[in-house]
Amino acid sequence: MSQILELRDVDAFYGQVHALRGVSLRVEEGEIAALLGSNGAGKSTTLKTISGLVRAKGGSIRFLGEEITRLDPHRIVELGIVHVPEGRRVFGALTVLENLELGGFTKRKDPAFTKRTLERVMHLFPRLNERAKQRAGTLSGGEQQMLAMGRALMSDPKLLMLDEPSMGLAPIIVKEIFKIVRQINAEGIPVLLVEQNAKAALKLAHQGYVLETGQITLQNRADLLSQDEKIVKAYLAN
Ligand SMILES: Nc1ncnc2c1ncn2[C@@H]1O[C@H](COP(=O)(O)OP(=O)(O)O)[C@@H](O)[C@H]1O
Ligand SMILES: [Mg+2]
Structure with missing residues (x-):
């Protein structure tokens, strides 16, 4: 499989706050990758850093083989990375x-x-x-x-990034939205999906990453992650 997006050892700060600590992740062609984690873990910051809205302090971000780490946000959109932020904003x-x-x-x-x-x-x-x-x-x-x-x-888009699309929505609507994400992906668009709703996200995704206080602490195939005892305890128990 060929690689769409790769982050290697990415660090990001807000002033003194060290929000991302050596984050590495990939999105492969045709796949949905889920980025999970509690509130404040750094999920939105990861997407903002990919979009160029937050500057990576270290590490590298490559998209379709090209280094985009220091490009302006409008350039990154032109290359095909489209970011649907938290809270929609229509x-x-x-x-x-x-x-x-x-x-x-x-x-x-x-x-x-x-x-x-x-x-x-x-x-x-x-x-x-x-x-x-x-x-x-x-x-x-x-x-x-x-x-x-x-x-x-x-x-x-050549990569669609969704930040918590299910936030604040009734379960039946979440189902509908996730079904559409699956359809979009089936049409060939790779997706980086940020979610607190780990159970639903892992059902949809091919690959999953868990972010805790700015670090990736677990990564695996989504079907395997959903059986991981630590994940089940922390995110799926309810
Ligand atoms: N604009 C900002 N200024 C200062 N700190 C921020 C800002 N945005 C986020 N943070 C901090 O960075 C960390 C990661 O936040 P965020 O990426 O929004 O987490 P998540 O999306 O996983 O809930 C948190 O500690 C948060 O308080
Ligand atoms: Mg967020």
Whole structure:
């Protein structure tokens, strides 16, 4: 399998706070990798460091064979890494359709491509299609998450990074969102999925990593991790 993303010994700081300590992980072609860990472990920081929003202090980040560690965030998006941040952040005053069109804006000047991708997104998310003219601010939390993911797809990502897509959503909506993540991945897009919901994430993912206070403490195939006694105790017992 060929490698899409590789972090090697990445360190990151917020002032004196040493948020990432030698983080190494990979996302392979066609796979979903899950990054698990409790609140404050450094999951969001890992995604922000990959996106260039937080500067790596040491180590290296390679994407499709290219060193991206010191590139600007807009350059990293252009290369195809699209980050759906925690808490969604859709444009509430704009309609669903306008939000999606904005997603396609940065990447493609090709209207045929945009039209095709929009059709694909509406097919993946029928709820968005039904609400195309509705203001995004009036959508439910789950629908806003779908919109944030749909907008990310509009820019033709080569790696999709999702930060806690299930946060604050009812179990039935989480199921729907995870099913769509699986479909997106089945279309060939590799996914780096950050989750506190370890059980659901490991069902979906091929590979799993556990982050504790800025360090990767466990990594394995997702099916094996979900049987790991330490994981079961810390994250799956309920
Ligand atoms: N903007 C910031 N300024 C200072 N410290 C931060 C900032 N963002 C996160 N941190 C700290 O970095 C650590 C990792 O945070 P974060 O990556 O958000 O964790 P997670 O996403 O796993 O909950 C935490 O100790 C958090 O308090
Ligand atoms: Mg977070």
